[in-house]
Amino acid sequence: MEQNQILTGALQMFENRLQKLKKEREKWAKREGIQAYRVYEEDIPQVPVILDRYLDDYVLYDKSSLRFQTEEEKEKRFETISDIVRSVFQLSKAQLFLKTRKKQKGKEQYEKLDEDKKALTVTEHSARYLVNLSDYLDTGLFLDHRLTRSWFSKAANSKRVLNLFCYTGSFSVSAALGGASQVTSIDLSKTYLDWAKQNFNLNGIKTEDHSFICTDILQWLVDESRNEARQRYDLIFLDPPTFSNSKKMRQEWDxxxxxxxxLLSLLGKFLSPGGEIWFSTNFRKFEMLIPEEEWLSRGYTCLDRSLESIPKDFRNTKIHKLFQIKAI
Structure with a gap:
């Protein structure tokens, strides 16, 4: 009984919190010129969900565990939370997309959740991105990198840019819009590369002026490093997965x-003199194993920009790490 009262109180607090955030976030997003942003992020411990807005649609992620509840209780609680979200934002069922992560192994974690393909285009400052709210756990646009994309766009002017593990190409688009002379986007997934090309088209960027390579990136680096005529890049963006044992890759990645x-192979073999590497990871326990003195001895600095790169609408300051590596 006491537990039920605690939960009831927490859900009332959640509803009140949403009412407040709804007004605040809408005004802020309008000023910023963005149509996709985070509304709620586990603000109340007893309501561990994340709510993101994309235009007039919303995505709700269940972050609760089965440690203190059964699967049935978990589903019922998430359903109650969903009803509160719909009520506060006056949403139809079709406007709220529910995401819950179940224990999966191997390739199952990368498979589609649905086949509805609820796709729409959102604006972020001067850029436009295609997102899919229904079919995958992720939507195709990582909102926590909004500030980083803006910085990267400014840094890319007149540069040759390489985007490794490019996903749907948001950083490639940012670079091209920022005036990059040429952008090379590489990913193992043809689906994501096709998505990246759609993002280029949405922004009026000619795909034929840039390169899209579908391949095992680790193997590509090995093969290209042996090519004496290989391209060198002024700006490299590297945001790899935390771990991968995909059969398409010749080796596991950690x-x-x-x-x-x-990082060191990119410095010596792919980075042009005076160039920069922007390295990011969402592995929360990540530790940079290259000490400052080693960077300096190689003629580089490594600046940790993690905290300043977290957007205002994110409570979790450990959602990603960002390092800017540049020649002295």
């Missing part, structure tokens, strides 16, 4: 174990 090798 961000903590292998970031040192990939």
């Amino acid at each position: 961000i903590q174990a292998q970031h040192r090798n990939i």
Whole structure:
């Protein structure tokens, strides 16, 4: 009985919090010129959900565990929370997309959740991005990198840019809009590369002026490093997965174990003199294994920009880490 009272009180607090955030976020987003942003992020411990807005649609993520509840209780609580969200924002069922992560193994975690393909275009400052709210756990646009995309766009002017593990190409679009002379986007997934091309088209960027390569990135780096005529880049963006054992890759990938090798190989073999690498990861326990003195001895600085890169609408300041590596 006491537990039910605590939950009832927490849900009332959640509803009140949403009412407040609704007004605040709408005004802020309008001033910022953005149509996709975070509304609520586990503000109340007893209501561990995340709510994101995309134009007039919303995505609700269930972040609760099964530690103190059954699967049935978990589903019922999420349903109650969903009803509160619909009520506060006056949404139809079709306007709220529910995401819940279940225990999955191997390739199951990357499979589609649905086939509805609820796709729409959102504006972020001067850029436009295609998002899919229904079919995957992620929507195709990482909102926590909004500030980083803006910075990257400014840094890309007149630069040759390489975007590794490019996903749907949002950073490639940012670079091209910022005046990059040429952008090379590489990913293992043809689906994501096609998505990236759609994002280029949405922004009036000619895809034929840039390169899109579908391949195993780790193997590509090995092969290209042996090519004496290989391209060098002024600006490299690297945001790899935390871990991957995909059968399409010749070797397993682990961000903590292998970031040192990939960063140093990029420095020596792919970065042009005076160039920069922007390296990001969402692995919360990540530790940079290249010490400051080693960066300096190689003629570089490594600036940790993690905290300043977290947008205002995010409570979680550990959602990603960002390092800017540049020649001295």
